[in-house]
Amino acid sequence: MTDTEQRLAAIRGDAPPKRHNARTIAALTGNPGCTRRAVLDGAGVDKPALAERVGFPARFGQSRFAITRGNMFEAQVKADGGAELLRLVAERLGVPVPAAVRWTDLDAGDDLATRARRSAALLTEALSSVESDTADPPGADEPPRVDEPAALFDHPMLGLTVAGQRVHLEPDLVAARLGGRFHVVEIKSFPVIDGQADPAKLAGAAVQSAVYVLALRELLTARGHDPQLVSHEVVLVCPRDFSNAPVAHLLDVRRQLLVVRRQLDRMDRLDTLLAGVPADFTADPAADPAALADSLARVPARYAPDCLASCELAYLCRHEAQGQTGALGRPVREALGGIADVAEVLALAGGETATDPERAEAAALLRTAARLRADALASA
């Protein structure tokens, strides 16, 4: 165990680290500047339990109806050994629909590491023979190809390194090898109506898919293959309009790949972040709530209203950020000349002179704003 790992274990407490899935990794990209979140996620702290313990429980319930619908749609799309899914994906990619498809369900077995090994072996099985046969390396602008029959791999167990730890991703995808390349296929049950989906859900799906693309690429690299065999174009399969009929769309996730990559790299340098964290910092949900709250307060968070939708600790951080202009949203803070504290904003607006010369301009703006506001309210 390295020093960092020891520290992270101490922060986490007795429990084993919380497992990540594509959703939690995707959520890491939400607020990259937040140290508290990076440390807690890096340590694999049980954040929902922690939030509950300090008195600010998260509210991330999921409705049974949504879960049922999601499972039903997924089962429907994958029915008949994936024949329908293959047709959809092939048509969307513009390649001829293969007559036969090999469907490999990698969901069997319970040991994660065994499953991951099996997934890796089967996914790359076809590649090894092909690449040794290829005499000419593929051109620079020509993506590499595999001339193997089409194949669909359901629930491949993939892995990623998050904060120095190997994380197995809860597999919720199909990897399609079609037209010579791998494509991540995500089946989502939100509708695409007249070619448009809910932007928030679409954005979430794109980041999640990017995590899978990244993991699949790492897997190929680790086995000595070209990572570019995994396309950056993800196939999203959703119900069309108000029906249950599936429709496939392509999603370019290059930007999301960069974002996820960057955040994972940042978490790899956790020891630098940890250097600024007090030595006795603990986030063990079993600890005394008052001590926990004190401890958490010593690792700075960077609360923004968006956190409410993605981080379990958001309600605690919001509570701490009371009286800060950032808690009202970054645009509000910027409009107030970047001044962080509401009390200071109002003091400057009331005519107090700024102690910091860099704030003179903001102070003048706020003073004028206050005068104009009072003037308009009086004249109305």
Next chain:
Amino acid sequence: MSTLRALAAAQAVATGVAQPVATVRHLHLSRRPLVLVPLSMAGEANAPLAAMVGSAPGEGRLLIVPQPRNRDQRFAFAAELAAVVLPYVDAHRTANEAVAVDRGRDVRYRYLDAPQLLVPNPAGVTFLRLLGRSTRFRRVDGEYPVPPQVPLLGRWLTFFAERAEHPGSSALVAMTQALTLHWATGQSAVEDLHLPALLGWIAPSAGLSGAEAAARAEDPSLCPPAGPATDPEFDNRLLAPAIEAYSAADDEATRVEAYAELERLLRDQLTPTWELMWRGLGLLRALPPGARVAGRWDGDRDAFTAHADHLDSDGAPQPRRDGAVAAAARLHRLERAAATYAVQRAYDDPLVMAEYRLTGEAFVGEVLLADPTRVDDSGRRPVLRPRIQLMTTDPVLVPVGATLSSPSRPGQKARTVFVTPTADGKTEVVLELSGGMGRGLTASPGSVPEVGERLCYTTLSDAYVPAAAFPAVEETPWTHGGPPATAAAAPDEEWA
């Protein structure tokens, strides 16, 4: 986010209660608006679950769908909703007025009033848009016939949803947006989307601060969400068993009982929001309307009349997607409406104008000197060009030569002649006036500002801007895909 609004939000944090950001009401409120609070089922594509609808606080009608996944029940819901919405809409088609067009050479008619729908939040508007989309193409014959009022409801809901995109329209209003237009709370824009929390800041219950009331409103067990999404906890704990009980009922008595239980549950979820809607409405009604609100409502009445006429003539449903020409024309219309709306709000409301004063696009000053008889005879004909000199403490970023106008004298233009900062931080502005002073070389009384008057001048102009011309659909340029193929009949979707 303007600095003035941000400052109001900071004041709201400090005082614990929302602060006004408008001194007049910027939207029209009907005497009898139709309030509609919809709920949808989680996970489904806009499957209606329930709605409370009515045009008076005591007349809320509860509509429910006992099995939202059932296609027939969805359309039964749409038919029930149509039975409320369509008579409400038709009630506004009784009397009309003649409006002169084409400089008085012609007249057209418009209804004296128009329907107004109120929903809790923008998600409610989306719900109605999608409900309109899912019903307007339905056929009354063929394989899956629906009652004739269902596609008609779809066309009206689509009309309302399209008006909701039109800046300044009051045909379909989301309550949270109407309220945040007039108040700034001490919470973020995301949190303002939650109607109970927003109203908690604006009008907290006795003994609570706005922040406390908002925090209380965030607990879904105390305060159900304002829809259309339901609380997942409610879904799992109460709704799912009740729906299962209804589906499992094998005799009439059990089914009636299960239906009554569902109704009770959904009524409990909807009633708090229903009451908040009327409270919000009351708060908005207490504000005096802005001077230009009625003019914008005329636009809503025009649109209502045009759509009613369209439905009377052939009544084709709105297309799923606009063609190139229609899309460009719509975008142009929306941009013009947005620009006009911004100007009109500033003209109507000194607190909105203050935002432009802060950015130097407007200033308020006192008239120091006035020369109302000044005549410019340098041109071919002598013209009346009075000059006034104002002194202002506002920052003036208006260049010399710019044309300004004043909200109190919208028909008169003012050209900036000199802008001179004085030693005490004030600014002297000399303006040359034209227009709005009657004919001849003598200004009609009162048409030139007098010494001592306090006036606001701004670069914003509410002068009429003529609409751009767009090609006919059959002349769509090749750059935009060329003329579209004649539209095929909208395909009937599969319903599972």
